[in-house]
Amino acid sequence: MNFNVKNDTFLRALLRQPTEYTPLWMMRQAGRYLPEYCATRKRAGSFLNLCKSPDMATEVTLQPLERFPLDAAILFSDILTVPDAMGLGLYFAEGEGPKFERPLRTEADVMALRVPDIGKDLKYVTDAVSQIRKSLNGSVPLIGFSGSPWTLGCYMVEGGGSDDYAKVKTMMYKEPALMHHILSVTAEAVTLYLNAQIEAGAQAVMIFDSWGGALSHGAFHEFSLAYTQRIVDGLIKEKDGVKIPSIVFTKGGGLWIDSIANIGCDAVGLDWTMDIGIARQKVGHKVALQGNIDPTVLFATPEVIRNEVEKVLSSYGYGSGHVFNLGHGISQFTNPDNAAALVAAVHELSRKYH
Numbered sequence: 001m002n003f004n005v006k007n008d009t010f011l012r013a014l015l016r017q018p019t020e021y022t023p024l025w026m027m028r029q030a031g032r033y034l035p036e037y038c039a040t041r042k043r044a045g046s047f048l049n050l051c052k053s054p055d056m057a058t059e060v061t062l063q064p065l066e067r068f069p070l071d072a073a074i075l076f077s078d079i080l081t082v083p084d085a086m087g088l089g090l091y092f093a094e095g096e097g098p099k100f101e102r103p104l105r106t107e108a109d110v111m112a113l114r115v116p117d118i119g120k121d122l123k124y125v126t127d128a129v130s131q132i133r134k135s136l137n138g139s140v141p142l143i144g145f146s147g148s149p150w151t152l153g154c155y156m157v158e159g160g161g162s163d164d165y166a167k168v169k170t171m172m173y174k175e176p177a178l179m180h181h182i183l184s185v186t187a188e189a190v191t192l193y194l195n196a197q198i199e200a201g202a203q204a205v206m207i208f209d210s211w212g213g214a215l216s217h218g219a220f221h222e223f224s225l226a227y228t229q230r231i232v233d234g235l236i237k238e239k240d241g242v243k244i245p246s247i248v249f250t251k252g253g254g255l256w257i258d259s260i261a262n263i264g265c266d267a268v269g270l271d272w273t274m275d276i277g278i279a280r281q282k283v284g285h286k287v288a289l290q291g292n293i294d295p296t297v298l299f300a301t302p303e304v305i306r307n308e309v310e311k312v313l314s315s316y317g318y319g320s321g322h323v324f325n326l327g328h329g330i331s332q333f334t335n336p337d338n339a340a341a342l343v344a345a346v347h348e349l350s351r352k353y354h
């Protein structure tokens, strides 16, 4: 298949086609560990202004690729743009992370929730996608993304981050119909949103279920995975004769890897807690795997990084179907030289497995 990009290693690996080496990108590769990111963010005035300006979003998307020979670009945005477009009023309190002015607390709040007008309220995102595609000029593929309905629901009900997810889990147990309503409206919004990103030029999409791991076994399947599956079912699978692969990443989802691999996605993202070789045995030929080095490894030395890279590569073993990544986002306190060491180690050490 012709993917219309010079470096199609990432797309091939997602579809488990042969490659010469293991491709990689890093979650949150455009972020505060890069001084050039901090400079653009300062110019933008705030993180949200940065997301909402297609010019600046394009600029920061490309920054990590100028430094490192990464095999994919990821749209610079945030998962919380969707609830923001649904009217919840996203803002970032300095040092406290994301917050919503109007969280969903009452039945009336929940019943008033509407699928946003993607073409209008999230136009700044699809504009960024087209502009990034133009600037990449066919070098590497562009990944689009969204949060899973459960993870977005966590922020929408809690009104921000949380240590225990007590509010959203209480709603889930006490008022399951309300929770299902939130998830169902959000799943519809996310499906339209990801398809709009694909129409604008995203060549693969990733669904971040960052808080799926906070759930019990039964609740994960009923309140998280079922809605991620609805999205995957509704995604555009092919555009202009080219496949658009999808990746589902559930942080803390190692226990459920078999069920996640069964929802029709092309790849499953793994955090660092699970051995990727064991994960591969469990999913067989069903999906590709993306992951899963502990991002904290990047605080060590280039020698340690090389050793840890080799461990992940050898655990995955021979053949295609592996996209190397961190098990979660890169920390803002990472030395960019260590990120460079990681990229070089993956490219060099992975050749013998292909």
Ligand SMILES: Cc1c2[nH]c(c1CCC(=O)O)Cc1[nH]c(c(CCC(=O)O)c1C)Cc1[nH]c(c(CCC(=O)O)c1C)Cc1[nH]c(c(C)c1CCC(=O)O)C2
Residues within 6 Å of the ligand: 026, 027, 028, 029, 030, 031, 032, 041, 047, 074, 075, 076, 077, 078, 079, 080, 097, 098, 145, 161, 208, 210, 251, 329
């Ligand atoms: C849960 C979640 C969010 N956002 C996201 C998730 C899912 C992934 C995960 O589990 O981490 C996804 C996300 N957020 C961001 C990206 C950009 C693309 C990339 O380079 O990977 C992506 C894919 C930029 C960002 N999103 C955010 C930053 C830092 C903001 C800044 O510049 O001040 C970046 C670069 C802000 C954000 N956005 C969110 C939080 C909790 C925070 C605060 C984090 C912090 O302060 O460290 C919500």
